[in-house]
Amino acid sequence: MAVAEKAKRNVQRKRKPKLMAVINEACTGCSGAPICITECPVDLCMYEVKNPHAPVFNLVVVDPLLCIGCNKCVTKGPMDTLLEGCPWDAIDMIPLEEYEEKYGVMPY
Ligand code: SF4
Numbered sequence: 001m002a003v004a005e006k007a008k009r010n011v012q013r014k015r016k017p018k019l020m021a022v023i024n025e026a027c028t029g030c031s032g033a034p035i036c037i038t039e040c041p042v043d044l045c046m047y048e049v050k051n052p053h054a055p056v057f058n059l060v061v062v063d064p065l066l067c068i069g070c071n072k073c074v075t076k077g078p079m080d081t082l083l084e085g086c087p088w089d090a091i092d093m094i095p096l097e098e099y100e101e102k103y104g105v106m107p108y
């Protein structure tokens with residue numbers, strides 16, 4: 001992702017997206033090199049946390065206030081690989097209505 005494009009998207013969204021990315025239990029953290037984070041166009045939207053079940057590994061988390069539902073984390077891979085999105089199928093794109101039913105209404 002170009003630095004210039006990332007720089008455009010470093011503030012909270014003003015409108016709700018149609019889809020939200022949610023990381024599921026299959027996330028491995030990609031051994032410390034999470035490709036999803038490099039493909040997300042929104043600065044700081046995806047970030048790593050310690051895996052509570054295996055603290056030597058990380059998991060990725062999506063900030064719901066920053067996700068724009070663009071699908072890039074599930075469709076894009078590094079330019080020099082044949083990967084398309086998460087190799088572990090660990091990212092669920094959930095319709096906003098379903099997301100809000102499960103996690104609560106978004107505050108904007
Ligand atoms: S690409 Fe998939 S498995 Fe790798 S860190 Fe991202 S969500 Fe986790």
Ligand code: SF4
Binds near residue numbers: 039046066069
């Ligand atoms: S859907 Fe887009 S904004 Fe949301 S986490 Fe994936 S790449 Fe980032």
